[in-house]
Amino acid sequence: ETGVTQSPTHLIKTRGQQVTLRCSSQSGHNTVSWYQQALGQGPQFIFQYYREEENGRGNFPPRFSGLQFPNYSSELNVNALELDDSALYLCASSFISGSGTGELFFGEGSRLTVL
Amino acid sequence: QQQVKQSPQSLIVQKGGISIINCAYENTAFDYFPWYQQFPGKGPALLIAIRPDVSEKKEGRFTISFNKSAKQFSLHIMDSQPGDSATYFCAASMNYGGATNKLIFGTGTLLAVQP
Numbered sequence: 001e002t003g004v005t006q007s008p009t010h011l012i013k014t015r016g017q018q019v020t021l022r023c024s025s026q027s028g029h030n031t032v033s034w035y036q037q038a039l040g041q042g043p044q045f046i047f048q049y050y051r052e053e054e055n056g057r058g059n060f061p062p063r064f065s066g067l068q069f070p071n072y073s074s075e076l077n078v079n080a081l082e083l084d085d086s087a088l089y090l091c092a093s094s095f096i097s098g099s100g101t102g103e104l105f106f107g108e109g110s111r112l113t114v115l
Numbered sequence: 116q117q118q119v120k121q122s123p124q125s126l127i128v129q130k131g132g133i134s135i136i137n138c139a140y141e142n143t144a145f146d147y148f149p150w151y152q153q154f155p156g157k158g159p160a161l162l163i164a165i166r167p168d169v170s171e172k173k174e175g176r177f178t179i180s181f182n183k184s185a186k187q188f189s190l191h192i193m194d195s196q197p198g199d200s201a202t203y204f205c206a207a208s209m210n211y212g213g214a215t216n217k218l219i220f221g222t223g224t225l226l227a228v229q230p
Binding site: 004031033035040041042043044045048056058090092094103104105106107108109 | 121156157158159160161164204206216217218219220221222223
């Protein structure tokens with residue numbers, strides 16, 4: 001186990017709704033990244049948070065937003081859900097130090113189905 | 116240029132055989148090449164990783180071969196076991212050691228090791 005926990009594990013929403021996914025980082029980690037993994041595909045980078053600020057973003061629209069809290073937990077929010085948002089959402093934590101970014105540790109993901 | 120191309124899509128190997136998965140990239144700025152293993156219902160887990168300053172890295176039964184001039188890298192699993200049956204993803208990132216460790220993933224290889 002990586003120590004990265006995500007909730008909920010599964011959820012079903014309808015098109016147009018909003019969803020919040022949560023992540024608790026591994027102890028000692030100060031950086032969290034979110035990835036979207038569509039069925040049968042590799043994960044795609046959504047964004048990364050460091051010191052409670054977005055620190056890099058992939059090719060995702062603004063309706064994908066996030067937060068990182070002082071305890072390094074994180075939320076991913078998606079507004080105006082579309083059918084194509086159905087995917088496994090993965091949270092990954094790591095530690096940034098003066099020598100750079102360490103290994104990414106992934107959680108088990110939140111499976112979102114949009115109907 | 117941001118893509119990482121992975122092949123084959125699926126692979127069947129007999130127990131004790133060698134599994135080989137290949138990846139190719141275009142962006143010469145990539146400086147970190149990890150391989151992830153993912154079991155159904157789980158998040159990806161780092162298996163082994165390599166930097167472009169070496170041509171080969173071995174950890175137990177797993178070996179990465181890296182060809183910088185060809186912009187290709189491969190994963191070799193020696194003495195493949197049924198427990199190795201999983202989906203394998205290659206990935207690449209640039210600015211490893213910087214503030215953002217954004218991984219670009221391949222499309223994955225579903226490995227089945229037959230007993």
